Amino acid sequence: MSKPLIVSTWSFGQRANRAAWPILSAGGSSLDAVEAAARDAEADPENHTVGLGGYPDASGRVSVDACIMVAPSRRGAVAGVRHHLHPISIARKVMEHTSHALIVGADADEFGSRYGLPTQDLLTPAAHEAWTRWKLSKDKPTGPIANIEESKTWPDEEATHDTIGVLAIDVRGDLAGACTTSGLAFKIPGRVGDSPIVGHGLYVDPVAGAAVCTGHGELVMGVCGSFLAVEQMRRGATPGEAAAAVIERIRACFDLRDDDQVGVIALGKDGRWGSASIKAGFRVAVKSGERDELADAGT
Numbered sequence: 604m605s606k607p608l609i610v611s612t613w614s615f616g617q618r619a620n621r622a623a624w625p626i627l628s629a630g631g632s633s634l635d636a637v638e639a640a641a642r643d644a645e646a647d648p649e650n651h652t653v654g655l656g657g658y659p660d661a662s663g664r665v666s667v668d669a670c671i672m673v674a675p676s677r678r679g680a681v682a683g684v685r686h687h688l689h690p691i692s693i694a695r696k697v698m699e700h701t702s703h704a705l706i707v708g709a710d711a712d713e714f715g716s717r718y719g720l721p722t723q724d725l726l727t728p729a730a731h732e733a734w735t736r737w738k739l740s741k742d743k744p745t746g747p748i749a750n751i752e753e754s755k756t757w758p759d760e761e762a763t764h765d766t767i768g769v770l771a772i773d774v775r776g777d778l779a780g781a782c783t784t785s786g787l788a789f790k791i792p793g794r795v796g797d798s799p800i801v802g803h804g805l806y807v808d809p810v811a812g813a814a815v816c817t818g819h820g821e822l823v824m825g826v827c828g829s830f831l832a833v834e835q836m837r838r839g840a841t842p843g844e845a846a847a848a849v850i851e852r853i854r855a856c857f858d859l860r861d862d863d864q865v866g867v868i869a870l871g872k873d874g875r876w877g878s879a880s881i882k883a884g885f886r887v888a889v890k891s892g893e894r895d896e897l898a899d900a901g902t
């Protein structure tokens with residue numbers, strides 16, 4: 604148990620944690636830290652499931668979703684953003700400058716521009732090439748008739764699951780969370796997953812704890828994954844038990860396929876954390892004053 608502490612999804616989260624650490628170690632807020640971590644991932648073109656460099660939808664256009672949260676009454680999210688480098692920062696503007704929870708599509712882009720947030724073409728040559736290969740490999744035309752089952756290909760855990768979910772606790776013991784993604788590769792245009800939806804990809808309650816989910820969003824959305832984890836902690840479960848309960852519920856509700864994956868991280872208000880996943884391969888990046896490492900999630 605240690606404060607401050609930051610935990611992020613996937614091995615990729617290690618770099619994001621390091622980007623946020625100067626904030627936490629200097630006594631800054633968990634809110635600023637999770638936003639900084641998310642922004643780091645969003646700006647990295649090598650990460651193909653977040654922000655710049657994210658794989659596009661079936662039509663070849665990138666769209667990104669993000670959510671940030673410190674309490675049920677303080678949360679903001681955007682979905683279907685196509686032109687902004689930092690959807691997480693638009694989500695924070697939604698949280699801090701509106702009474703709303705979620706703004707979507709072209710209006711979310713416009714909302715971000717109103718606050719002077721940077722726009723960018725999010726489709727990199729590498730992501731475009733991947734999409735071209737995917738499109739050529741399909742017999743059928745893409746677009747409206749493409750379906751999510753076709754696009755749900757997870758050949759390599761770390762290569763295809765880079766959505767970043769971040770949870771942090773600062774020196775004052777305040778919790779915050781952020782989640783940002785380009786969603787499933789080659790998804791049906793307009794599809795939104797769990798990441799920007801409060802209680803699905805991310806949930807934070809200062810009284811009970813915080814949780815974030817990654818992986819196949821439709822599985823998470825079927826069980827309100829992050830909300831379920833936080834409610835487990837509210838009733839006394841440890842973070843590890845809470846994360847495991849989400850996976851257990853998914854197993855009970857879905858007929859899982861071999862390639863289905865969900866990873867959950869839960870963080871208690873005392874700074875203890877735990878994680879679980881459907882199958883091996885999900886890793887948690889953890890950073891505190893004493894630790895900077897990758898941990899395998901319990902399955």
Ligand code: SD4
Nearest residue numbers: 764766786796817818820
């Ligand atoms: C989604 N949960 O849009 C996201 C994708 C993800 O690691 O987390 N990939 O369904």
